[in-house]
Amino acid sequence: MRRRLDVLVCSGAACASAHSAEVKEALSREIAARDLGAEVRLVETGCMGPCELGPVLLIYPDGAFYIRVAPEDAAEIVEEHFLKGRPVRRLLWETPEARRIVEEKKQVPFFEKQHKIVLSNCGEIDPENLEEYIAVGGYEALGQALSERSPEELIETVVGSGLRGRGGAGFPTGLKWRFVAQESGPTKYVVCNADEGDPGAFMDRSLLEGDPHAVIEGMEIAAYAVGATHGYVYVRAEYPLAIKRLNHAIEQARRANLLGASILETGFSFDLEVRIGAGAFVCGEETALIASIEGERGVPRTRPPYPSASGVFGRPTLINNAETWGNIRHIVLNGPEWFSSVGTERSPGTKVFALSGKVCNTGLVEVPMGTTLRELIFDIGGGIPDGKEFKAVQTGGPSGGCIPAEYLDTPIDYESLQELGAIMGSGGVIVMDEDNCMVNIARFFLEFTCDESCGKCIPCRAGTRQMLNILDRITDGDGRPGDIERLRSLGETIIDTSLCGLGRSAPNPVLSTLKHFGDEYRAHIEEKACPAKVCTALIRFAIDAETCRACDKCRPVCPVTAISGTPGTPPYELDAEICVRCGRCAEVCPFGAIRVETGPPKRDT
Amino acid sequence: METIRMKIDGREITTEAGKTILEVATENGIRIPTLCHLDGLEDIGACRLCIVDVRGQLVTSCTTQVADGMEVQTQTEQVQEYRRTILELLFAEGNHICSFCVSNGDCELQDLACELGMHSVRIPYTYRRQRIDATHPQFLIDRDRCVLCGRCVRVCAEVEGAHTWGFAQRGSAARVITDLDVDWGDAESCTSCGKCVESCPTGAIVRKGASNAEMRKRTELIGELTERRARG
Numbered sequence: 001m002r003r004r005l006d007v008l009v010c011s012g013a014a015c016a017s018a019h020s021a022e023v024k025e026a027l028s029r030e031i032a033a034r035d036l037g038a039e040v041r042l043v044e045t046g047c048m049g050p051c052e053l054g055p056v057l058l059i060y061p062d063g064a065f066y067i068r069v070a071p072e073d074a075a076e077i078v079e080e081h082f083l084k085g086r087p088v089r090r091l092l093w094e095t096p097e098a099r100r101i102v103e104e105k106k107q108v109p110f111f112e113k114q115h116k117i118v119l120s121n122c123g124e125i126d127p128e129n130l131e132e133y134i135a136v137g138g139y140e141a142l143g144q145a146l147s148e149r150s151p152e153e154l155i156e157t158v159v160g161s162g163l164r165g166r167g168g169a170g171f172p173t174g175l176k177w178r179f180v181a182q183e184s185g186p187t188k189y190v191v192c193n194a195d196e197g198d199p200g201a202f203m204d205r206s207l208l209e210g211d212p213h214a215v216i217e218g219m220e221i222a223a224y225a226v227g228a229t230h231g232y233v234y235v236r237a238e239y240p241l242a243i244k245r246l247n248h249a250i251e252q253a254r255r256a257n258l259l260g261a262s263i264l265e266t267g268f269s270f271d272l273e274v275r276i277g278a279g280a281f282v283c284g285e286e287t288a289l290i291a292s293i294e295g296e297r298g299v300p301r302t303r304p305p306y307p308s309a310s311g312v313f314g315r316p317t318l319i320n321n322a323e324t325w326g327n328i329r330h331i332v333l334n335g336p337e338w339f340s341s342v343g344t345e346r347s348p349g350t351k352v353f354a355l356s357g358k359v360c361n362t363g364l365v366e367v368p369m370g371t372t373l374r375e376l377i378f379d380i381g382g383g384i385p386d387g388k389e390f391k392a393v394q395t396g397g398p399s400g401g402c403i404p405a406e407y408l409d410t411p412i413d414y415e416s417l418q419e420l421g422a423i424m425g426s427g428g429v430i431v432m433d434e435d436n437c438m439v440n441i442a443r444f445f446l447e448f449t450c451d452e453s454c455g456k457c458i459p460c461r462a463g464t465r466q467m468l469n470i471l472d473r474i475t476d477g478d479g480r481p482g483d484i485e486r487l488r489s490l491g492e493t494i495i496d497t498s499l500c501g502l503g504r505s506a507p508n509p510v511l512s513t514l515k516h517f518g519d520e521y522r523a524h525i526e527e528k529a530c531p532a533k534v535c536t537a538l539i540r541f542a543i544d545a546e547t548c549r550a551c552d553k554c555r556p557v558c559p560v561t562a563i564s565g566t567p568g569t570p571p572y573e574l575d576a577e578i579c580v581r582c583g584r585c586a587e588v589c590p591f592g593a594i595r596v597e598t599g600p601p602k603r604d605t
Numbered sequence: 606m607e608t609i610r611m612k613i614d615g616r617e618i619t620t621e622a623g624k625t626i627l628e629v630a631t632e633n634g635i636r637i638p639t640l641c642h643l644d645g646l647e648d649i650g651a652c653r654l655c656i657v658d659v660r661g662q663l664v665t666s667c668t669t670q671v672a673d674g675m676e677v678q679t680q681t682e683q684v685q686e687y688r689r690t691i692l693e694l695l696f697a698e699g700n701h702i703c704s705f706c707v708s709n710g711d712c713e714l715q716d717l718a719c720e721l722g723m724h725s726v727r728i729p730y731t732y733r734r735q736r737i738d739a740t741h742p743q744f745l746i747d748r749d750r751c752v753l754c755g756r757c758v759r760v761c762a763e764v765e766g767a768h769t770w771g772f773a774q775r776g777s778a779a780r781v782i783t784d785l786d787v788d789w790g791d792a793e794s795c796t797s798c799g800k801c802v803e804s805c806p807t808g809a810i811v812r813k814g815a816s817n818a819e820m821r822k823r824t825e826l827i828g829e830l831t832e833r834r835a836r837g
Contacts, residue, residue, distance in 0.1 A: 280775065297772055302650035302668040455753060455772070455779025456651045462694035465777045466728055493690045496663055496683075497653045 046210015
């Protein structure tokens with residue numbers, strides 16, 4: 001039965017942690033209390049994108065988009081909007097620039113500049129409902145592929161689309177398909193790599209949570225094209241909702257004869273199973289992932305042989321990233337020309353990014369390739385909060401690099417980012433402002449890769465540890481002459497000699513910050529100063545005697561009683577010897593009287 | 606069999622397809638340093654010391670098969686420098702003080718340091734300190750002398766079939782373990798065959814009772830054994 005209103009409640013990771021389930025419950029209660037159950041339908045969807053503003057609601061057919069909804073708002077929304085037809089304006093999206101309240105989702109700048117292909121169903125349909133997926137064209141591509149296209153035609157379609165692997169390396173997807181199709185043998189596998197491990201990345205997770213059937217459909221089409229009968233989806237255990245929805249979707253598809261023996265009565269059989277990884281970053285590397293599927297220790301193997309020749313259990317294996325799989329059904333339905341008309345010539349299509357860090361609209365976005373970093377961060381992302389200055393953007397997570405402000409107009413595609421010492425990566429984008437210390441950022445990422453190195457090859461295992469030790473010293477105020485050269489030479493050794501992609505990219509955050517922010521390293525080493533005033537060993541707190549009003553706010557919050565004074569009799573004193581530089585006093589001071597200093601102490605004249 | 610014509614260090618070589626660069630080089634008397642490689646075991650490309658330059662690309666010669674027209678450089682300046690750095694990283698990571706070691710004089714790591722001209726370790730030592738496991742009646746393992754080449758793990762699985770040795774942890778915390786990380790003496794799968802001792806390139810896994818510089822290993826044993834088995 002068609003209802004008057006569809007209320008879509010985002011249940012993506014960010015909204016869920018902002019209590020979207022309670023909002024849904026409250027709405028459900030209020031709807032029942034007003035006896036609107038027959039008119040209003042509540043749907044739980046995957047991630048809608050603007051994670052910063054969660055929990056969010058989308059109301060159809062109006063297109064009204066509510067942000068930061070609390071359970072207490074439910075009564076007002078149901079009473080005013082659902083019953084009386086008057087949207088609750090105070091909960092609608094207000095654009096920061098124009099201070100304009102936007103009543104329809106499609107007019108919000110955050111959505112306006114996006115182009116959703118892979119995420120087109122995320123936040124729009126109920127991911128646990130197969131009928132809803134079919135209603136928006138789901139499994140149509142599979143039906144067409146099985147009944148109207150030959151495997152060769154499908155491979156040519158994917159080759160012609162120019163689609164490249166969305167896991168980060170950007171290898172042409174169609175070529176991979178062709179390699180696997182050319183292999184002989186009765187047993188071949190297709191694998192979905194959803195072992196997303198970059199800090200701050202949640203693209204694959206959102207896709208699997210919001211539209212699991214799209215990934216399944218893509219894999220089935222490929223299996224038919226390359227002659228595979230069995231598939232694996234490798235997801236990390238940290239994604240329980242994705243695993244649940246995926247298993248649910250697989251069950252549904254099996255029952256509907258969309259998966260299993262003789263799919264759609266065409267004689268083509270294919271089945272899928274979910275393999276749960278324990279969350280090691282290295283298992284995102286395809287050969288380590290394959291080892292893990294086989295039940296072995298998740299460490300990379302040397303290539304060649306490539307998985308297309310010898311993958312899972314030594315059989316030809318087609319392995320693609322979840323987002324890549326999400327593109328397939330659209331390419332089959334709309335044709336390769338349509339796909340290559342989006343994006344740039346060498347990098348066609350769109351890319352999903354997880355925007356995070358110092359940016360107003362953190363969240364999940366999908367933009368055409370070739371969009372500039374500036375458009376991504378300032379137009380869609382809404383710029384830097386609190387009027388701060390943009391400093392750098394890290395793409396590609398711990399394998400990527402930091403890109404400074406002068407390259408903001410770089411179009412996002414595989415080659416352009418690589419030229420800057422960064423990489424496209426799987427889609428993590430972390431924005432940094434003037435308050436971020438780049439040496440500290442590099443140290444953070446290296447600490448991650450050093451910890452996640454599998455330990456198999458020496459350069460990665462011992463080299464990243466040595467680099468981390470140097471960075472630890474530098475941020476600790478013990479930087480020495482020659483450290484920059486040591487970092488560079490170790491970094492190059494690790495990149496050139498490591499076994500797998502983890503090691504071969506691990507030094508990137510350090511090398512790219514050395515290249516673009518070398519002054520900051522030199523300040524740390526030579527002047528023992530942290531220009532961003534982040535590294536605690538290099539900063540000092542002091543109370544400005546002129547500004548202090550002796551309000552006594554700072555003294556009680558100091559955890560080590562480093563501050564002394566009498567209320568009403570300025571100035572207060574801060575004992576730098578005792579101070580642990582936690583910064584609490586600066587946070588509470590209403591007059592900005594707490595100064596943070598760095599570098600050698602200025603001598604009194 | 607397909608004939609391959611290739612060059613190693615400028616020398617024209619004719620060989621057969623299916624061999625690795627390391628095999629072909631060895632057959633032709635061209636020395637490439639190795640550590641995790643052991644004749645008779647499957648190669649895994651872990652130590653990275655056998656890297657060679659194939660038209661500007663660095664590949665591990667133990668895992669890369671020869672191809673027609675291939676040009677290999679085994680001793681470019683870059684390759685030599687990288688090998689030295691990798692070796693220094695190994696020395697800095699463990700506790701490789703030769704003069705106190707039972708394997709002094711019969712140690713592949715020591716030999717490599719001499720061969721590659723490693724005069725000093727330019728990298729700070731990280732001084733790992735791990736417990737020595739001497740619970741086995743005949744053998745012991747000093748993990749601070751382990752280079753994680755995995756030869757014990759492979760020989761135990763591939764040749765002996767016991768699967769006693771394995772890896773635990775990751776990154777710089779990675780180490781070899783017996784069974785599910787029990788003391789070696791309690792590892793029920795161990796057959797005490799001693800192949801891990803003979804395979805170990807350093808003084809990490811040794812026979813008890815050997816004092817400084819007294820340990821002698823027969824690493825060639827594994828290759829001979831697998832060859833005899835293959836002949837049947």
